[in-house]
């Protein structure tokens with residue numbers, strides 16, 4: 001059972017996810033225990049199919065685990081009704097995806113405040129201005145996403161994720177669609193969000209350089225954490241990934 005820990009932004013215990021039927025079950029998460037401290041930046045890595053996205057989706061309350069528990073702050077998600085889970089997602093969690101997922105018909109400003117409107121909150125104009133300023137979009141508020149570069153669009157997505165002052169921001173390959181320089185700018189922004197605003201960021205990435213911006217790198221293989229390293233640096237991360245690449249992939253049966 002979990003005891004509330006004020007330092008914990010997100011915690012998972014015995015987290016398990018099995019897809020498919022009894023006959024053809026795929027274990028995506030085989031019992032993951034992890035705590036993500038407030039004000040930290042964690043990169044989640046591992047080979048394709050190791051369970052990274054599933055960990056993100058279940059920890060963010062977007063998908064239900066088959067077993068185990070998830071806490072966001074001191075709220076355990078399985079106790080919530082669907083409505084309360086939606087409310088919690090809208091108020092305490094921000095998302096940033098590889099494909100930006102902005103609404104093309106809305107302006108930058110409208111995209112940024114959309115989660116606030118959806119959660120029925122009035123936009124705190126000072127905070128929204130600060131967020132827009134932080135991501136460097138003050139001059140672009142009236143533009144549509146299609147008029148922006150990829151990096152600018154991802155900065156809008158980050159501002160949108162920050163608008164509700166969430167406990168935690170989950171990022172799934174946020175730099176996957178960006179060139180190296182633009183990726184660096186987006187990662188520096190995520191870093192500053194942690195360092196200056198004290199937010200918590202959990203980011204799935206395949207890129208050891210992207211992961212080196214994090215405070216901690218967690219490596220999954222076959223639905224389990226196989227490495228958990230504080231600030232390892234890109235070279236060490238690459239070595240760990242290479243060692244996993246030589247292992248055969250195991251598809252587990254329930």
Ligand SMILES: Nc1ncnc2c1ncn2[C@@H]1O[C@H](COP(=O)(O)OP(=O)(O)OP(=O)(O)O)[C@@H](O)[C@H]1O
Pocket residue numbers: 019020026027028046047048049050051052053054055
């Ligand atoms: N909806 C689903 N139905 C059946 N199997 C699924 C489903 N989603 C994921 N899986 C399986 O669960 C395992 C973990 O998938 P997941 O997407 O979490 O891996 P990943 O580490 O994020 O992979 P990638 O790096 O390729 O995105 C894989 O074997 C995948 O095929």
